Amino acid sequence: MxxxxxxxxxxxxxxxxxxxxxxxxxxxxxxxxxxxxxxxxxxxxxxxxxxxxxxxxxxxxxxxxxxxxxxxxxxxxxxxxxxxxxxxxxxxxxxxxxxxxxxxxxxxxxxxxxxxxxKGKSKVLEKNHTIIFNWSESIFDVIREIVIANESSRKPRIVIMADMDKVAMEEEIADKIKDLKNTRVICRSGDPTVLFDIGLASPETCRSVIIMSPETDDADPQVIKTILALVNDPDRRPDKFQIAAELREAESVDLARVVGGNEVQIVLADDLIARVMVQSTREPGLSAVFVELLDFDGCEIYVVEQPKLSGKSFGEAVMAYDTSSVIGVCSAEGVVSLNPPSNLPITEDMSMVLIAEDDSTILLDGKATNVAIPSLGKAAAVLPKPERTLILGWNRRAPIIASELSRYVGPGSLLTIAADVPEIEQAVADIVVDSKNQKIELKKVNTGRWADISSLDPLSYDQVLVLAHNDHMSAQAADTRTLVSLLHLRKMKETDDRNISIVSEMVDVRNRTLASVTNVNDFVVSNKLVSLMLAQASENEHLEAIFTDLLDDGGSEISMRPAENYVTLGQDTTYQEAVQAALARGEVAIGHHILNQTEADGIGQSGIIINPIKSTAVRYNAGDRIIVLAE
Structure with missing residues (x-):
């Protein structure tokens, strides 16, 4: 037994x-x-x-x-x-x-x-592909931009890994992106903070990595952990990664840099949107300039070595290109300097920062490499004056916008925040601004009701910013509330001759066409802007440094100045003359805004064209503007 x-x-x-x-x-x-x-x-x-x-x-x-x-x-x-x-x-x-x-x-x-x-649990066996970790509403714009960038590539692939059902991801992409051209999108389901799951996307053979901010409360720690797993994987590749990571909080940036080193570029999403919105109140139409610079469908920013310019001055380098626009220099250590002095000597170890339609079009084809640049001195500084600003709506970017505004306005300015979201009293009380310049007051009103908006007398303000309620609503519901607020403002403007600047935030780019009927001075499509920045940063390792300079109030900013400051109105001239006049004022011209021409004329968004050919004949009229980099 x-x-x-x-x-x-x-x-x-x-x-x-x-x-x-x-x-x-x-x-x-x-x-x-x-x-x-x-x-x-x-x-x-x-x-x-x-x-x-x-x-x-x-x-x-x-x-x-x-x-x-x-x-x-x-x-x-x-x-x-x-x-x-x-x-x-x-x-x-x-x-x-x-x-x-x-x-x-x-x-x-x-x-x-x-x-x-x-369930998407098998390993991807691709090479030279783009990896996107995490899922958010911005992912569709990122995919669209990468698809455009990949048009000239052979068998391009995008691999998406997120903590979602694989079939659900594929269905949503197919529903919202109708034409992927020659790009194939491969979805995998997994946790982007887990080393094993990250390995399923084959990062060791990828071209670039985009880490999006997930739609969770602890978004930044998750993004940082993904960076940590990629960079410190015991079996990682010896070559450097090209990582573009989206963060929300400025406090997370230093930690992300410690973890990722020089392999990661940070896109501080909320800070980017807030700064563009504030600058758009000063320069209506500025958001369209940023979109033109960031999308892959037009001109892009490149950093390239140009040894033939060694020994020339920066001003001569600007005039040495007919089809490209030089905007700055980059040292061998990767330090970017935009709009340096025109007499700055170009050395052999410098690379040029320039705007071009494609890297193949970057040619030293200018006819004025030895032109003498007269020094007319920089444009006279305009002292800030007291301003009254109204913010309609609320989201997590409102405190950053309030703080940024206080840097531009003069002493005695007032910022009124009008919203009805929960716990807004404490949120407004926590905003840190320069109290000498700007006071803050709160009005608890429903920004979707005519009576509530009318009680604020919005036309008495110098500028109105309409924010999306996307912290408390879905993207479509938030844009619907924004559209209602804008329609109320339009109705008020039709019966009043007071002129104010209105800048509005939209979440979904598809709603921008509907919002155009509200006659707003400028729109900032938040998801679109972040998506463009991430897509470009995944291809250009210097983009973070370039835009840090552009958006910093202490660096060179994009401005749209009256054309009569540079050329004689109503006479035939060339864009080259405007470029030379900008150099004489200590500025770098990057394009122009032709008032009476629009996208229907092939001139870009609302008449804005970036990087025109310098030898192109043009006649500037009243209302036209030159787009420049200026301090």
Whole structure:
């Protein structure tokens, strides 16, 4: 008799093999089939159990006969002799059991494999692909931009990994992006903070990585952990990663830099949107300039070595290109300087920061490389004056906007915040601004109601900023509230001749067309702007430094100045003359705004064109503006 411990051990070992999956089950069924066929073959051979009229058969023949009846129950239909029939009947019944079980195991295993594939848990075997970690509303604009950038590439791939169902991601992408051109999008389901799941996207063979801010409360720690996993993976590639990461809080930037080093570029999303919105109140139309600079569909910013310019001055370098616009220099250490003095000597180790339609169009084709740049001095500084600003709506970017505004306005300015979101009193009380310049007051009103907005007398303010309520509403609901507020403001303006600047934030770029009927001075589409910045940063390792300079109040900013400051209105001239006049004022021209021309004329957004050909003839009229980099 077997002891209970031995029986338990045998049962345990059997359970382990059964838990190994379909392969183990198929193995057990194979062993059972082999045992049945072997026993049946031995019985008919040893006991001479053969069909009537047949001679004795060997074990091999008996084995074969049993095997055929195990696989096909119809084979026994022609058997004769009751002894042989009984043995083959038993073999056939056992075969029916084995084959039925085998079909069930194979079906279950196939279903399990298909379910595993649908979950996106297999490793991606791609090379030179772009990886996007996490999922947010901005991801669709990122994909669109990468698709445009990939048009000239061979078999481009985008791999998306997020903690979502793979099929749901694929369906949403197919619903919102109708044309992927030659790019294929591959989705994988996993946790982008887990090293094993990150490995499924094959980062060791990728071209670039984009880490989006997930729609969770602890977004920044998750992004930082993903950077940490990529950069410090024991099996990471020796080559440098090109990572673009989106963060929300300025406090997270230093930690991200410690973790990612020079392999990561930070896009501080809320700070970017807030600064562009504030600057747009000073320069209506500025958001369109940023979009033109950041999208892959027009001109882009490049940092390229140009050894032929060594020994020239920066002013001569600006005039050395007809189809490109030089805006600054980059040192060998990667330090970017935009709009440096025109007499700055160009050294061999410097790279040029310039705007061009494509890197293939960057040619030293200018006709004025030795032109003398007169010094007219910088434009006279305008002292800030007291201003009254109204913010309609609230989201997490409002405190940054309030703080940024206080840097531009003069002493005695007032900022009124009008919203009705929960706990707004404490949020407004926590805003840190320069109290000498700007006081803050709160008005709890419903920004979607005419009576509430009218009670604020919005037309008495110098500028109005309409923020999206996307912290407390979905993207579409937030844009709907924004549209209602803008329509109310438009109605008020139609019955009043007071002129104010209105800048509005939209979440979804698809709602911008609807908002255009409200006659707003400028729109900042927050998701679109962040998406463009991430897509560009994944391709250009110097982009963060460039835009840090552009958006910093202490650096060179994009300004749109009256054309009459540079050329004579109403006369035929060339854009080159405007560029030379800008240099004489200590500025760098990057484009112009032709008032009476629009996208229908092929001139870009609302008449804005970046990087015009310098030799192009143009006639500037009243209202036209030159777009420059100026301190």
């Amino acid at each position: 077997f002891r209970p411990e031995f029986i338990a051990r045998i049962r345990y070992e059997f359970d382990k093999t059964m838990a190994a999956g379909p392969i183990a089950l198929i193995g057990w069924l194979g062993l059972i089939s082999l045992a049945i066929i072997t026993v049946a073959g031995a019985v008919v051979s040893l006991f001479s159990i053969v069909p009537e009229g047949d001679e004795d058969i060997s074990f091999i023949e008996g084995f074969w006969a049993s095997l055929m009846r195990t696989l096909d129950s119809g084979t026994m239909g022609g058997d004769e002799g009751w002894g042989f029939r009984i043995v083959m009947l038993l073999v056939t019944l056992a075969g029916i059991f084995v084959v039925s079980a085998l079909i069930g195991v194979l079906s279950t295993g196939l279903d399990s494999k298909l379910e595993e594939l649908s």
